[in-house]
Amino acid sequence: MFCLKESTRLKSCWLKRESNEISKTIRGQFFSCKLRFNWIVFMSNLFALRDLNKIILHCSATEEGRDVKVDTIRSWHLKRGWDDIGYHYCLYADGSIHRGRDIDKSGAHTKGENHNSIGVCYIGGLKDGKPADTMTVKQELAFMELVFSLRTTFGWLSVHGHNEYSSKACPSFVVSEKYKWINTK
Ligand SMILES: [Zn+2]
Numbered sequence: 001m002f003c004l005k006e007s008t009r010l011k012s013c014w015l016k017r018e019s020n021e022i023s024k025t026i027r028g029q030f031f032s033c034k035l036r037f038n039w040i041v042f043m044s045n046l047f048a049l050r051d052l053n054k055i056i057l058h059c060s061a062t063e064e065g066r067d068v069k070v071d072t073i074r075s076w077h078l079k080r081g082w083d084d085i086g087y088h089y090c091l092y093a094d095g096s097i098h099r100g101r102d103i104d105k106s107g108a109h110t111k112g113e114n115h116n117s118i119g120v121c122y123i124g125g126l127k128d129g130k131p132a133d134t135m136t137v138k139q140e141l142a143f144m145e146l147v148f149s150l151r152t153t154f155g156w157l158s159v160h161g162h163n164e165y166s167s168k169a170c171p172s173f174v175v176s177e178k179y180k181w182i183n184t185k
Pocket of ligand 1: 057058059109162170171
């Protein structure tokens with residue numbers, strides 16, 4: 001669930017990112033006075049968070065109303081030989097937000113774009129077996145909450161749909177039209 005615990009976790013990611021930026025400064029000024037008190041920050045660069053610049057929305061490509069959990073999707077992806085679920089967050093029809101893969105790690109959701117993106121998957125995307133925008137109002141609100149929380153933590157992140165980078169229908173609608181306003185700074 002997206003709750004205080006998740007906010008705290010994101011805050012720690014932000015702190016790690018801040019530390020990383022400071023450590024880059026240290027590397028640039030290796031012999032400067034900053035070195036005297038920032039060895040810990042310098043070492044934290046070993047565990048640097050990757051650079052993020054976008055959020056990519058997916059659907060689970062499951063029938064509207066079907067209850068699919070993170071663990072189910074994880075089991076599908078493990079069967080493909082991956083080491084974890086490909087997405088970082090899943091949005092259930094009831095509006096709850098669930099963690100998938102650790103955000104520090106590249107996802108496995110959009111070919112060529114995984115290294116600098118956060119993969120979000122809403123449960124649904126099919127109606128009578130055909131691609132359809134089945135997002136519930138609660139899912140849409142949850143998506144907004146997640147986008148703004150992630151932007152608060154990581155700075156500006158543009159929002160896209162999987163189908164902008166692939167011939168697939170996923171997430172079953174055009175994100176740049178539905179969420180045009182959200183990409184306006
Ligand atoms: Zn997708």
